Amino acid sequence: MTSTARRRSVALALVAVLGTASTSACSMLDQPPTPDGAVQALADGLATADLTAVPLSGASPADATAFVQKVYKGMGKNRPGVTVTKVTQAEGAETATATLVTQWDVSKSPKDWRYQTNVPLTLVDGRWRVTWSPALVAPELKRDEVLSLVTKWPKRADIVAADGAPLMTEREVAVVGIDKTRVTGAAVKDSATKLAKVLGIDAGGYAGRVAAAGAQAFVPALTLRTTDPTLTKNTTAIDAIKGASRLPRMMVLGPSRTWAAPILGSVGEATAEQIQKSKGTLEAGDEVGQSGLELRYDEQLRGAPGLAIQALTKGADGSTTDKRELYAELSTDGTPLRLTLDQAAQTAAEKALAGQTKQPTALVAVRVSTGEVVAAAIGPAANGAPLALAGRKAPGSTFKLASSLALVRKGASADTKVPCTDTLTVNGRKFGNYSHYPKDKLGDITLATALAFSCNTAFISQYQKVSQQDLISAAHSLGIGESLDLPWTGFLGSVPDTKDVVEHAASFIGQGRVEASPLAMAVATASVMRGQTVRPRLIADEPRLPAPDVPLQPKEAEVLRTEMRAVVKEGSGRVLQQVGVEFAKTGTAEFGTDNPPKTHAWMVAGRGDLAIAAYNEIGPSGTTDAAPFIISFLKDYDAP
Structure with a gap:
């Protein structure tokens, strides 16, 4: 084949190929697209x-x-x-x-x-x-609908007493304030000032808040129970103020404003921090626990929210004119929290402290047979602090129960003689008895007498026979000083692990760095009465706390009961005979820098199945400044 013929043949082949490709392309372009x-x-x-x-x-x-x-x-x-x-x-x-x-x-x-x-x-x-x-x-x-996700919380579960009666539950209140849609101009300030004076709140501050609020605002002044005298006695005066309103509302509250308030806690709108920590569970406006048991057991009490997705019809002004539900999940009810508190006992304890407006006071009562806390009250001057269950105060001579136990474990009995002197110096530190210690009880006296009349020097004289570890172990056996995982806010005391001789000596009389709460001292008293270590319970269904490494033995406790009987029969607790108390111990503990120093006043007592501890922040004697609380309590509370 010539070169010319060869070129003609290749050209014809290319034309054929291009013609085939063109036909395929047209076929592809003619195919319609898919959706x-x-x-x-x-x-x-x-x-x-x-x-x-x-x-x-x-x-x-x-x-x-x-x-x-x-x-x-x-x-x-x-x-x-x-x-x-x-x-x-x-x-x-x-x-x-x-x-x-x-x-x-x-x-x-x-x-x-x-x-x-x-x-x-x-x-x-x-x-x-x-x-x-x-x-x-x-x-x-x-077209006029939008979606809305609505959280639906169930009714918050109650905190209930030992008998199941509601303690923290929904109660009716009135939110009193100024409705600015009903009063305008210069009358706004006048109305706000008048309302503040009727309610007994800062008039200038409230009037300023009302003035700063928008023209359509309702500005709350005070939220009051419907039974509050501030409301019931001033209803007519409130209603006479132009623009004043009383809005009804339900709030989770205790039996009264003060009744076990530090224990029960409060419920209020979720804070920004709580909302953030909830990781989407909580929203602005949700009611959650803010303090006390309401906070600690919040998830149990509020249950799990349900939800609804709604299609909302919106009007021209943006308001909802209609709604329909597209989807829903049911909420799960919360579980009530049952406490060991006895309503009658708590009420009697609060009444016993009601007049204590000058310094903090507290009273705790524990059922000996079970360790159940039946009452834990504070006086008005405690200002809501958890003093009864979680106070940290030097227990003074009430700690001599632990010192006595340590001596018993070294072979002492109630009749063992110990030297009671006016003063005793340990490593340069001078210790003495309280100012009115009876002179006829000085000298070599029995351990029972030393406890009955609270001779400081008699106990401190044993500091070389009983080590600090012995004191710590004895305290633990009575339920004082262990770091236990309590399912509520409480403090069971502490005893320092010290090698300092002076501090060791001070520990014998519950001073230095020894600390306890009224709860801890009530538990110690209950342990002595029962003859074995008692563990406190506040939540009815809480797990049992572990026993101490060295539990209290019945024979040891019998010696301590003999000593505590002597306190009531002949010593500093005779004043309690009138209410049938069988066991007792007084205590004072110096604190502060005054000269002479101020003292805390204590009294622990036992009657029947109750162990009680009373505390007064300032008082020269447990007999005069703490025992009256116990007397009042036992007169009002007819323990079962």
């Missing part, structure tokens, strides 16, 4: 609230995006997962239908809000377009 891309763009757009890339008919992508973003606003940060499950198109048809499944994970439950929507599509000018409708976003959604 799959448009459907997937819609699914992605609904999941992100951005439909700007979705080919639509009936609305612009920008308008559809604005609508979806408005609809989703009430769902917070929640966004759905949207999946294309099916696309149906008849052969050669210019319409199609797609099926989407939308799933919202709106709670911690395994359930989700899940629904299916049908999407109509039309082929327009060779391009598939989604026929826009609000119903593509949520079932039967209309």
